[in-house]
Amino acid sequence: MVDLPNVRRLEAVGFRAWPAASVQYDGSWLIRLNAGHDSKRLNSVNPLDPSDYRDIPVRLEKAARRFADYGRPLTVRQTPLTPPQLVAHMDAEGWNAFSRSLVMSVDLVEREFGDGIDHLPIKDVGRFVDACIGIAKSDPKRKAALAEIINAIKPESGLFLFEDAEMGPTAVALVVQDNDLAGIMQFAVDERVRGRGVGKAMLDVCLRWARLRGAKKAWLQVEADNSSAMALYRGAGFSEVYSYIYRTPGA
Template sequence: MVDLPSVRRLEAVGFRAWPASTVLYDGSWLIRLTAGHSSKRLNSINPLDPSDSRDIAIRLEKAARRFAEHDRPLTVRQTPLTPPQLIAYMDGEGWTGFSDSLVLERDLAQGELGEGMDHLPIKDLGRFVDARIQIGKEDPATKPALTEIITAIKPECGLFLFEDRDIGPTAVSLVVHDNDLAGIMQFSVAESVRRQGVGRALLDASLRWARLRGARKAWLQVEAANEAAIALYRKAGFVEVYRYLYRTPRV
């Protein structure tokens, strides 16, 4: 049984940890749009109340116009908070589902996090963004948008970067400390150093910093298809809280 209060809280901190440039409400449907970045999390409808199911077709049509203005496809992020009637409507209209993802959480008071604080956050945002783009093999043209998103994060952030003298950046992690919770964002390890303990070392360093800042729990989001990452997180003590996926109209 999914704990809806926990879902609501993690959804709220997730929105703060990865802020969209435009935020609109239609009832309890949160519409997030970001013209400068194509991230699904930044460009989706996020229903927040399972009972808010009035005028579904009309509201989706209205939202579609807003998405078109931002040159984005109409997308609903389906979570345990999505009204069953909306899910039934999308099913009936043949909407496509993709990017099935898990939200995981762990208690920072339990378990070991390695020894010492051998890696501290860096202050150079540009260097962090360059490393994230290089490791993720993303388009360098996304640098301004990614920089703007991270700059807009209001809670305290820790930018973690692992580097190798010969091959350059090897791993990055963005930790967002929000009251007693810490979100692990933008976690990425270079293919050339995977399965060598780099990911676990980065995760431990990120969690140690979060715990020292006062966080009691850590959370993260990971696609269900990323089996290697899920195995790493579960080994580190993370457990599943809920799942979500994105849905778009049939073309």
């Protein structure tokens, strides 16, 4: 049984941790759009109340026009908060379903961190973004959009970067502290150093920093088919809270 109040809270902190440039509401449907970045989380319809299912075709058509204005395909992010009637409508219309992701959390209150050295976050957003793009092998043209998103985050955040003297950046992570919850975003490890404990060390740094600032729980989102990331997170004590998928109209 999914804990819907907990889902609502994690959805809210998730939106604050990864803010969209345009945010509009249609009833309790949250429509997030971003012209500069094609992240699905930033460009999706997010229904937030299972009981809000009036005028589904009309509202989807209105949303489609907004998405078209941004050059984006209409995309619905289907979570446990999505009305069953909307899910049934998308199923009946042959909508595609893809990118199943899990929202996972771990309790930090009783966690033992040992005597490891605290790793301080960096302040240079440009340097962090360059590292993110380099490790992910993303298009360098995305730098401005990614920097804009990070600079728009309102809760306290920490930018963590591991570097090697020869290879350069080897791991990155963004931790967003929102009251007693800490979200781990943009977590990535360079493929050249995977399997050497770098990911585990970076995750420990993130969780230690979050706990020191009062976080009682940490959460993250991960694609379900990312087996190496899933193994890392489960090994660190994370467990699934709920899952979501993205839906787009069929051909």
